[in-house]
Amino acid sequence: MSNLRRVLERQEREEEVIRRRRAEEDHEADEEEEEMVVVACMLNESRQHHCHRAPNVDRRRQSRGKNLLEDYFIQNSLYPVSKFRERYRMQPHLFQKIMHDICNYDTYFIQKYDALRVVGLLPEQKLTAILRMLTSGASVEQVDEIARMGKSTILECLVRFCDAVENLYTREYLRKPMPRDLQRLLQKAETRGFPGMIGSIDCMHW
Numbered sequence: 001m002s003n004l005r006r007v008l009e010r011q012e013r014e015e016e017v018i019r020r021r022r023a024e025e026d027h028e029a030d031e032e033e034e035e036m037v038v039v040a041c042m043l044n045e046s047r048q049h050h051c052h053r054a055p056n057v058d059r060r061r062q063s064r065g066k067n068l069l070e071d072y073f074i075q076n077s078l079y080p081v082s083k084f085r086e087r088y089r090m091q092p093h094l095f096q097k098i099m100h101d102i103c104n105y106d107t108y109f110i111q112k113y114d115a116l117r118v119v120g121l122l123p124e125q126k127l128t129a130i131l132r133m134l135t136s137g138a139s140v141e142q143v144d145e146i147a148r149m150g151k152s153t154i155l156e157c158l159v160r161f162c163d164a165v166e167n168l169y170t171r172e173y174l175r176k177p178m179p180r181d182l183q184r185l186l187q188k189a190e191t192r193g194f195p196g197m198i199g200s201i202d203c204m205h206w
Contacts, residue, residue, distance in 0.1 A: 064148040
């Protein structure tokens with residue numbers, strides 16, 4: 001009797017293992033069917049989107065990049081340094097430093113060739129677009145006119161630029177000021193006619 005009981009128990013265990021395997025296989029098959037349905041829906045949506053997609057616009061980005069360099073970034077440029085300072089809110093040497101740092105941090109900003117072997121945007125174009133948005137509140141449409149960049153490219157540049165600035169400069173420039181920093185800022189503010197001013201961006205509240 002004990003041997004028979006052991007045999008029956010072993011058979012029950014084996015049957016239980018088989019039932020579990022079948023249940024797992026059925027579950028996996030259901031998941032595969034669901035995944036196939038999802039993929040089919042995505043492909044169908046992609047085809048529909050592709051059918052109604054607006055044609056690409058030839059923005060002549062290479063010629064605009066050349067013009068931008070001639071306007072601001074070469075010797076004897078069209079616009080003087082004062083106009084650069086007014087439009088970029090910084091001196092040219094600071095722009096060059098930031099561009100160099102960001103290109104080293106994120107190669108996305110370096111000029112490359114695309115899959116069709118067409119040369120891409122200059123780093124000067126990408127940074128010009130972002131700085132016009134951040135310093136002047138320019139819209140995507142306005143930036144497109146200035147730098148000849150599409151909306152998705154502009155927004156990706158913006159996100160990557162902010163990420164690079166945060167990681168590159170937080171420790172040095174975005175930290176809380178030390179006592180020596182406060183003293184230096186107070187001295188500068190006083191020489192400019194704003195004694196005792198700390199942390200006022202518009203120089204009206206301190």
